[in-house]
Amino acid sequence: MIGESVVDVVDPGDDSACLARPGGSPLNVAIGLARLGNPTAFAGRLSDDPLGTILMRHLERSGVDISRVVRVPEPSTIALLELSGGHASYQFSVQRAADFRWSKEEVSVLPAGAGAVHFGSLASWLPPGDEVINRRLAALRAAGSVLISYDPNARPGLQADADAARRKVQRSAAHAHVIKASAEDVDWLYGSPGQAGRADVAAGWLAQGSAMVVVTDGANGAIAWTPGLPPVWRPAVPVQVADSVGAGDAFTSGLLDALARRNLLTPESVGGLQDAATMAAVLDDAALVAAITCSRPGSDPPWRDEVEHYRSGGVRAGP
Numbered sequence: 001m002i003g004e005s006v007v008d009v010v011d012p013g014d015d016s017a018c019l020a021r022p023g024g025s026p027l028n029v030a031i032g033l034a035r036l037g038n039p040t041a042f043a044g045r046l047s048d049d050p051l052g053t054i055l056m057r058h059l060e061r062s063g064v065d066i067s068r069v070v071r072v073p074e075p076s077t078i079a080l081l082e083l084s085g086g087h088a089s090y091q092f093s094v095q096r097a098a099d100f101r102w103s104k105e106e107v108s109v110l111p112a113g114a115g116a117v118h119f120g121s122l123a124s125w126l127p128p129g130d131e132v133i134n135r136r137l138a139a140l141r142a143a144g145s146v147l148i149s150y151d152p153n154a155r156p157g158l159q160a161d162a163d164a165a166r167r168k169v170q171r172s173a174a175h176a177h178v179i180k181a182s183a184e185d186v187d188w189l190y191g192s193p194g195q196a197g198r199a200d201v202a203a204g205w206l207a208q209g210s211a212m213v214v215v216t217d218g219a220n221g222a223i224a225w226t227p228g229l230p231p232v233w234r235p236a237v238p239v240q241v242a243d244s245v246g247a248g249d250a251f252t253s254g255l256l257d258a259l260a261r262r263n264l265l266t267p268e269s270v271g272g273l274q275d276a277a278t279m280a281a282v283l284d285d286a287a288l289v290a291a292i293t294c295s296r297p298g299s300d301p302p303w304r305d306e307v308e309h310y311r312s313g314g315v316r317a318g319p
Contacts, residue, residue, distance in 0.1 A: 032253025246299025
């Protein structure tokens with residue numbers, strides 16, 4: 001996992017105190033994968049300020065390997081998170097932040113024996129570090145020895161020019177075997193809302209070398225496209241929603257976990273997937289992880305025993 005870690009400051013919208021929670025899409029995916037029992041390392045630039053220490057401890061408590069974390073003097077990234085009807089909107093403080101100043105030497109640790117590398121979100125398109133990250137991922141893709149997963153995680157508040165944002169996403173998508181994106185991201189980036197437009201975007205990503213594209217659409221479920229199958233759609237798992245913070249990241253960790261548990265987390269295996277039932281089961285597993293995360297406040301993905309307890313009928317997802 002490579003990318004940013006963020007401290008989310010949650011404005012409750014009333015007179016109660018604000019809450020600060022660890023976040024950031026790549027960090028959330030790393031946390032989710034580790035809690036599901038996967039050996040997971042996080043390659044991040046964490047500030048040596050107190051907020052960076054909080055983020056580091058959060059990774060450690062969830063069992064994430066932090067040996068590839070670089071502690072740096074630049075400040076932590078902070079996001080003001082405002083909730084409305086369970087949906088989050090963000091304002092970011094990214095100026096001179098630690099997360100976006102990657103060097104060639106710092107990214108050279110990838111993949112360091114990893115079977116898969118996930119990247120995306122702010123660090124994949126914010127300068128100056130985005131160029132360094134993308135050059136390294138391009139080299140890994142050319143070598144063909146590691147599966148690469150990508151989530152653009154668009155943020156219009158930081159990407160004033162949608163055309164420029166789309167060009168950066170296209171660049172990063174070309175490195176990935178697996179792409180997971182939200183319908184909201186695809187619609188904004190490509191100006192083609194609706195299933196037909198999303199299918200066209202997925203076809204374009206597959207044509208430039210991706211092996212699997214998954215677009216999530218909240219309560220409307222998720223749909224996957226692969227070269228060897230017709231589109232596979234699966235519904236969302238019904239849940240009493242606390243909020244949707246981290247839901248997409250939880251889905252990504254559930255998706256990668258589901259592929260790993262079926263021995264499909266290699267470029268060759270995911271590229272050769274031609275069984276619709278297996279694809280449906282992978283999406284169902286990912287949807288369950290996302291649903292449990294939505295059932296409680298903030299980005300708090302489930303541990304493996306929680307998923308299995310739910311699956312066995314012991315509990316229902318909910319606050």
